[in-house]
Amino acid sequence: MTNHAIHAEGLTKRYGTTTALDGIDLAVPEGTVLGVLGPNGAGKTTAVRILATLLRPDAGRATVAGHDVLGDPDAVRRSIGLTGQYASVDEQLSGRENLELFARLLDFTRPDARARAAELLAQFGLDDAADRRAKTYSGGMRRRLDLAASLVGRPAVIFLDEPTTGLDPSKRDDVWNMVRLLTSEGTTVLLTTQYLEEADALADAITVIDLGRVIAHGTAAELKQVVGGRSLQVRPAHLRDVADIRAVLSRVTGRPVGEPTRGLLTAPVEDEQQFTNVVVDLASRGIPVTEISLSLPSLDEVFFTLTGQGAQASATATATAKELA
Amino acid sequence: MTTMTVPQVAQPRPPSSLPWLRHSLSLAGRSVRKMVRHPEQFFDVTLQPVLFLIIFVYVLGGAIAGSTQDYLQFVLPGILIQTVLFSTIAIGVNLNTDIKEGVFDRFRSLPIPRSAPLVGATIAECLRYAITIGVTMVAGFVMGFRTSTSPVRIVAAMLLVLFFAWCMCWIAIWLGMIMREAGSVQGIGFLALFPLTFGSSMFAATDTMPGWLQAWVRINPVTHLTDAMRGLLTGGPVAQDALIALGTSGLILAVFAPLAVRAYRTKA
Incomplete structure (x- = not known):
């Protein structure tokens, strides 16, 4: 496990009688992309929140960039970037103000923070909107700002929790290209997604989880063989x-x-x-x-093959309710 | 999107020995920016004391003290304290909503002390309290309030009420963390403040009240704060009341700041 940027064993998390994670093992070699695939309510977000030190597991252990998430959370926080629907930006501040604030909180000096913010704004094509409130950004711009915000500290490990959910296909390509750019620089990425297509396009390996358990792990090609191509x-x-x-x-x-x-x-x-x-x-x-x-087979077909029932059927009631809404 | 620097874990660390204070101040800057962008947030702290002064002095003052001018001299320190204390609830209400937004999760994922976002918010709140104090004093002076002590004592009075409010705002933060809805924070906050403010020597002399109420008023820390403020602004004994007010503030801070931070940490 020396070369694993992320390593987790037996992560378990319960909320009352609901088991969100039921002993998850994850391993991501340095510089690679792991796609964590699963339906709504499978436990993807819970796993990411534990690895990003936002949540303590009830059992199990994990290291990120060589640091224990329970023993040395501050060192983990120094090494990671987090982008998800929850870890976002301050909507009342401009894109630039947000990035400068995060840089300051990461101990950049004032001039360094200003330079880093400008650099990221240019990189993510947000120059023109830099001084507008994030609230006024379009969905695609918001996602790019979220991504930029998680890169301020040049983290070695990045968590992307459903980075393209709710984006239209052209914006999805935008995000995909940025993820590819990151990985070409050697950053380790853990990406959660509901789309097999997305995992196939970006990930070196895919872990499929359902009801808080890992139900399959392998490369996209291996998985497709199981599922029937x-x-x-x-x-x-x-x-x-x-x-x-x-x-x-x-x-x-x-x-x-x-x-x-x-x-x-x-x-x-x-x-x-x-x-x-x-x-x-x-x-x-x-x-x-x-x-x-x-x-490609749909997520539903993947789940049908792996679990004998569709993603819909095995997902939680909330997910189903969301689907219906 | 053309260049991207090689990822590196280590950050250049500026040679500051107080990262906690620096992070808190960065976060206070964020809160101040947001306040400035929502000037309506200043309505309550600017208009409310002026309205209260007018109502208490011109509507009730004659009946209570026989003369509106005499009552103004008596009630201004009380109105000052009351408005500042009531404005401490806002931080609990705001944080209750704010924390549901994603940016707090990002703060949690950053290598900063867990208390920094809360401390930052309280530092920014002090600006609002200072504005309230300033507005009340100016309105009081326009209406004819006159201090009869030294500038040093007047500044000490301002600092005393500011510190008391800053300590009290940790109760509001704690409520904001443990309550599910922003509305309940406001409701409970106001409910708790009524006996503290009206049940004190703010608006009427204690010896005019029935015995059971006098008993409460005498142990109410806000009474001591009011009396200390009166002493600092219009003359009279200060030391004992000021010490009790400071002691109570410190006690509130020592109890509720850790409770608030703990509630914030566990609120996932």
Whole structure:
């Protein structure tokens, strides 16, 4: 465990009769990105809050950047940056004032704090909005400011708790690029997410948690093997073509293809070549389709495979209520 | 987004021996900025003492003391204390809401003493109290209040009430940390302040009150604070009352500041 920037063993946290974490083990080698994947209420945020010293575990131990989170929380706090929906900025202050305040609290001298804030504002494309109150920022700008705020002290380890939840896809790309930039500098990142796609795009390894327990760990490729890889989806232009398209799909993938659900025919594929083969085959037969895509299994499918029930079903009542709202 | 410096753990540490004070002052700066941006926060501390002075002196003063001028001389120290004490509740209400915002979690994730955000907020509050004191004194002078002691004693009076209020505000912070709603902080705070302020020598001479009330008024620390203030502003004995007021302030601080900080630490 010498080269682990984050190492946790048996982290447990209970709130009354609810068990938020039921003995979680995590290991993140230095300079890598761990994606912690799970539905709402799985315990992702609780785990991050414990590792970031905001919460004490009921049992278990953890080190971050070589410092014990219980024994030496101040040293941990010196080594980490935290971005989440909770650890944010002061909305009444401007972006610049926020960054300068955090720099001052991290013992930068006044001129150093000013310089560091200016540097981060430029880096995150917030120059024009630097002196406006954070309250007036758009969702994407707020997320960039949150991220900048967690980088003020040039931390060795960064926690990103659902960094793109609630962002539209183009802003999501923005955040992804920033995370990639960080990792290219050697920063260790622990990222929690509800999106398999996000974990796949950013993480070197993925830990899947559910109901406070680790239910799978591996690289994105390993996980996809377990879950059954990607699937090909085709939406026929005319109902009369459904049978023909099913035939094409089963021939190319070598597996039987079921009835369409909500107008979509779905077939598991092992490699991208099969996608091309389907497209070519359909074109040569002149079968029109309105949609054809290759997609990763959804979180729900991952959970279905790993736990035998969907993410929805295994998530807490709050998560379900949120989903319905 | 082009360059990013190599991550490093160690920070250059400025050679200050008082990081706690420095962090608290940085955080006080934050609170002051927010106050300045919400000038309506100053309404209660500026208009309220003026309104109270007018009501007590011109509406009730003649009936209570026979002359509005005589009553002004008597009641001004009391109004001063009352307004400052009532404005101590604001910090509890504000922190109760503030703490639900994300920035406090970020403070908790920074290598600063846990008490720094609270201490910073109280330092900024002292500015509000100082404004109240200033406004009340100016309004009093305009209405005809006259001090009859030395400038040193007047400054001492201001500092005495400021220190008392600063200690009292830790009770409000503690309430702010343990109450679920900002509204309950306000409700309970006001409820507790009524017997402390009205049940004192602020508005009427103690010997006009029934015996059971006199018993309470005599042990009420606010009575001693009021009497000490009267002595410092318009003459009379000071030492004993001032010592009791200072002692009580210190006791309140010693009990409620640790309680408030502890409640803040455990509030996740």
